[in-house]
Amino acid sequence: MRRYFGFVKKEFLHIFRDFRTLIIIFGIPAAQILIFGYAVRTDIKNAGIAVLDLSRDEITKRLTGKILSSGFFRKTEDLYSYKDIDRVFKKGSTKAVIVFEEGFGRNLMREGEAGVNIIADGSEPNSATLVTNYLQAIVNSFNLELGRTGTASAALIVPEVKMLYNPNLESQFMFVPGVITLILILICALMTSVTITREKEFGTMEVLLVSPLKPIQIILGKVTPYFFLSVFNVIMILLLSWLVFGLPVKGSYVLLLAVSMLYILMALSAGILISTVSTTMQQAIFISLIGMMLPTVLLSGFIFPIENMPKIYNYLSAVMPPRYFIVIIKNIMIKGTGFGFVWKETLILLAMTVLFISLSLRKFKIRLQ
């Protein structure tokens, strides 16, 4: 036990003496949360909208006028057919298109109900949500206005919102689970694999191997500091997103921390596995980045929804641990579900952890090659 604690102490010294490591561990998560967070909070001012008015009557003109005079929107273009919608979105400056159905005013007068379509560019989910919310609010207040002025008794304009490119429109706070997933992989897998290969490169591993330290002591000694740092990091990220952006965790904190620890263990054992197959720090970094970071960004559903991916990527993502972790923490943080809903994913993570640990214990060499 004394050996183990001596080893852990040494590892902490390495970490705290290396300024760059500290920046990576604490600076990057904080920066990511703040950057993502502020990107989400942009208010709309002068957001570009296009109008496809298939009716061109008194009421559509009044509603359009109201929307444009609100100060939130400016008109980029008048459209004349549905075909133009895609084109105008691709130009980029238009965030939403308002479509008045044919015979809008007539329908409203005669049937007391008329439809307006709000089509938003879902590829920017955050601004799309904001734009449609604002538009819906304006339409609703217009409804009230119509009722008050008695233009049409009980007239009702029914706005129908449609998201182009991202139909389900994931929550704008998706980034917090995403950042946690990414940071943990970065710290755990990358850092552990690098610190172990560093000892190989500098030749200190030779002496450790010759010492009475057992492989499991070396591995645990390497992993322990990063485990604590990672748990600390999770707490820091959650605190930051709560304090700065008011993002609450809807589900149980205990459950969230418990699965995070499991995920941390998984990532640490993946890092050790990487170190057993690489002989230089360069290799370890390369394998960690390509093998762990990139899939986390691309295939875990962090940025691109898995449902929309081609089949092959779907299968690929099924073997990526981050995918399951993201599902778990999304459920706990945003939907507030309990363990009953995430036990399957948790089990998969657990199995992967056991697999990585046993593989790396087996691969860890007690001699040089």
Place this chain on the structure above:
Amino acid sequence: MAPVIESVNISKKFGNITALYDVSFEVNVNEIFGFIGPDGSGKTTLFRIIATLLLPDSGSMKVLGLDSVSGFKSLRREIGYMPGRFSLYQDLTVEENLKFYATVFGASVEENYYLIADIYSHIEPFRKRLAGNLSGGMKQKLALSCALIHKPKLLILDEPTTGVDAVSRTEFWAMLERLKEYGISVIVSTPYMDEAMRCSRVALIQNGRILSVDAPLKIRDSFSRRLFRIRAGDKYSLINALRKYPETVTAFPFGDSVHTTFKGDSYDNSLSEYLIKCGLTDVTIQETKAGIEDRFLELMENSDQKNTDQIF
């Protein structure tokens, strides 16, 4: 007393390259046993096998009475190993390095301090300095302290003096000698031939083979010819002239002179006449005793003739 190391026909290959070829030797208790040979001669591979870090392809290696393959766990508690690149943590201080190695080997600095006091006292004034900022000589002393702190029975030092200046080297050898008092046996490798004289016995090693094992004085005495030390004003011309002289067997520069052997182990007046004719001035010729390096060169020449093809 049983030998500290008993190596019988150890061979080791890496791919096509034979690093060690049928290496056999014994190291006795309390010896400083030196392996002398250039880089790439197989010293490091041999030391790693002794330190249980590599498995031999064939042969048997017994260290402190234990088999280095099957008994590696118990053996690792008994040996101190200092690899060629001093294995220090550059970002830890002198003191932290020492404490770390003590803890890892289950010892404490206090209980064994007497062992390293002599060496460590040189670096103690810098105990708060990061190991990465030490000079070569100080790194070497720290690495030795770290390898000694758990009071090993056998100390394995792989090229501890390479790249270290002559003054630090002299100090280092004096320290090794004092370890005898504590019953610690030492094996040490070095590319510096002159350090052989400091060992109890030495093995000359070249291309994975041991050329000779003996006490340094005996190795020196086994030089097979009479050796002459020739000096002149211009060394380079002197060597070239001697090489062309028909009676010359070998001519190697040594410091300020050229060590030369002749057919029939003697020379006559024609040599000086020849050298003067070659335009050399201040020529002096005197017989001298061969050193370790002379013997090594002789053994290398012999083994070169035996297996020229294997060398490169």
Place this chain on the structure above:
Amino acid sequence: MTGKSVISVKNLVKKFGNFTANDNLCFEVYEGEIFGFLGANGAGKTTALRILSGLLEPTSGEVTVAGYDVSKDSEKIKKNIGYMCQKFSLYDDLTVSENIVLYGGIYGLDNQSLRERKNKLLKQLRFEEYETRLIVDLPLGLKQKLAFSVAIIHNPRIVFLDEPTGGVDPVTRRQFWEMIWETASKGITIFVTTHYMDEAEYCDRVSIMSEGRIVAIDTPENLKKQYNAETIEQVFVRIARPLKN
């Protein structure tokens, strides 16, 4: 030996923060001379060597190499010097021939003269059969000999050798020195550091550094006489380090 001075160092001082690595160095090196630059680890040899080869700027002092001021004309100096150090000189993953071509190209040899010199060099070293071998597969001794030849491929006026023979076997070490002598006899100045004290005796003149200062500079014979010693090693052990802390 006297002659044209190719390296001239006057009052060279180099400081790193509070630490003085080179403390008021003054010396000259003459054309065609083999100059041994000795000193204990940490005495400031490497710093001085880097300043002379234009890699570091001196804090103060006047240093000219091959007639150029190191602080102003380091680019011109680089064209006139060759440099070889123990740790790195050739690319391990390139072949013998590729390394020669690479360095020849770096020093601006045209294709024609490059090919000629490559063939001449391979012949001199009896290296023809290794032409297409990777450097990593060569024994250390051959590697160092090749590195030296490559360092002088552009016929520099001065070549700096930083521990060129560390760990090399005694036979190859001597062959290496014969190459040095031959090069010097062509008028190329050799500036060499070494930890082998017998090699110090192969030099025309040696300087011994200690704690940033040059404490002795003369021919090996004179130094031995002055300190009443039999070998340079004895001289070195006596003066290379002041009384210990």
